[in-house]
Amino acid sequence: MKIIPSLKLYFLVMMLITGVATISIMSVVSFKYFVYGIDIAIGDSMRSIANIENVSEGNPVGINDFVVASRWQDLPPIIQEKLDQNSLEDNQLLKALDGKPPFSQPKAAYFAIRLDVDGQERYISSMLTSESRPKFEDSGPPPFINLLLIGLTVMALFTLAPYFILRKIATPVEKLMLWAKQLNKKQLSLPAPDFHYSELNSLAKIVQSSLQSVQTILKREKRFLGYASHELRTPIAVTRTNTELLRKMISKGISSEKQLVVLDRIERASITMTDLTETLLWLNRQSDKSIPVKSISLGLMTQQLLEQLTYLLNGKNVDVTIETDISIHSLPEALCQIVITNLIRNALQHTQEGIITIQQSKSRLVINNQNMSDDKHDEELGFGLGLELTARLVQHYGWQYENVATANGHHVEINFA
Template identity: 50%
Template sequence: MNIRPSIKIYFLLAMFLTGTVTIVGMSAVAVSYFFSGLDVAMTNFVRSQATEITLDGDNPVTIGELTVATRWEALPFLIQKNLNKDDLEPNVLIKEIEGIPIIDHPKRAFFAMKVVSGKKVRYAGVILDKKDKVKRGNKPPQFLYILLVAFFAMILFAVVLLLVLRKIASPVEKLKEWAKSLDEEKLSQPRPNFHYSELNTLADIVQTSLSSVQDSLDREKRFLGYASHELRTPIAVSRTNAELLRKMITKQLAQDKQLAVLDRIERAGLTMTDLTETLLWLNRQEGKSLPTSEVAVGELAEQIASELHYLLQGKTVDVSLSTDDTQLTMSAGLYRIIITNLIRNAFQHTFNGKVVIEQSNDHLSITNQNYDVDEHSETDDLGFGLGLELTEKLVRQYGWRYEVTPTAYGRKVEVIF
């Protein structure tokens, strides 16, 4: 079975193990010092008593658990049995304990010391029996309190650790759920507060990164939408003229007529190139300017109107064009996108009426009058939304003047470049 790594579990185990080892280690040190303190206290007690007690010849003196004698053999039999005389060193306490003192009072404990003071040598022995302790009160060993404190310290440490982990894990879980639920709508909303500055910073990074990705996706979607919309006309022109050229070649018509058709195909190809470059520029938004050239705005408007004339097939529409020979320094692709969308929109939404295209200097106006307002013309919105959106975006980005004025039977659009 695969166990998925978890920071929460890892942190919990690492901290609990560290705390437990620390508490157990400090408790072991405390117990060690406890027993060392008992040994020091017993050593000082035995030495002082053995030196101060007055003996009557070789007769030993017993006071409570302590026996003092001038000879080893005069000490109680149990001390001689459980301790070895050869282990004695001057003023060093030796001992033997029956039982496990960490768990309970020892059953019996035997202590002995060879006390040397000047030329005077004495032997002292102590016998501690659990039975005597029971008579005085069956209290737990003193060092047992150290173990109890250590045990409760570990429990307290674990509880505090769980509370701290929960305090930290809750905002982390909240951040995880928020990040999983992020969509296009939530990306535009302010992020929640995750209590800790580090988590808030991480949330900002996540939101910024996903917003950047979403912006890229939106730009790609817009580019695909604009490209499919804008390239329809030059593609249609290319296909129509390619079919026409094939028929002219088959019928062996005059070469100049074939070359005229070929010119239209080439212009359509160049138009697609200009449109693609313009849309890529608009999509990248890197601050780079489009290449400009001298554009005969009137001539180009007439050419676009001719290319889009197929939209008027089957309709009763009168098209009026009025242009001059003004040339403006601008991007031909950008101009073509704007004028194509405006003329296409006028042609598509006029079924019985007229379209007036007027160009003078840097001013262009397109007016459509649709006298036959029926259900079809009201609901047909083919290309209108996307084309108008792109037109307004380009005009606004270049700072040109753009106005749409509703009329009795249609609308009038004016652009000043």
């Protein structure tokens, strides 16, 4: 089983290792300096009595724990036994210990130094034993044990301190993790809570911003699918209907001229699907790239779109009149096709019995419908994906658009200028 590393445990272990290493090194250094300080104190004491008088060969002088002699041979035998004369260097303290410091108190310590006093050699020695010095008595643990106990105590405190610090930090981190885990669409619109630390608050804003971007993309993709399924219904229906019609015409041997007319409808429907898809992708991505314009006849386009949508009048008693001209305009063909298709489709869908008039003059298109039937639909003109998409396109291009409810229908007017 793979062990998942824990940031909390890693931090705690690293702090503990760092603390133990630091305290151990500092304890050793402290002990070294303690011993070094004793050596300096004894050496200074020896130097201060080196110029004592009445010192001659075979006549050493003792002062407290110190012996001052003019020859090495005049020093106490135990000093000569424990220390090596050949190791002596001028003005350098020579030392020997009985025992294993720092793990235990030394039983005895032997010191000697050689000095030059007014051109004469002086040998000063000292011997400290448990009998001569109370500090060597077995009255307590050695200094190193004390240092070790102090070090262990500091290490314990050093371990507890990161634990409480980590606990104080881990609480808002866990709060952030729980908040991020429970984020939903509703909470994304609310301000992020305060997680006590600025870094965590920044991280929360980044998480929220990222999820909001994802939510926006999903919403945009969902809207694209809705638009695509809505707008492609008509060209798909035209393609299927005319494909079946063409198959029947071929089987019955109808003239090729009439077959070409049907084939032309299928080709126009396929081009329409391509243009619609590209336009919807452009609108969905909110691209700054403009859609190319073409020279088109709004009148001819309106007539063709009405012809494609007449299947919506099957089983209805609706009289449709259309008036168009042959004026040519430079406009984005696919966008105009989407807008006109949706306006005509809504008029045909929501008129069960009555009159529909379509008038196109230059860049102006007017559609009126009067529904004389009592069969009311829940949807009204101006509702649904089709007119939502129409409103977005009209707003994007700044076309003049008006949709007004009348007594039995709607008056829709758009100017593509």
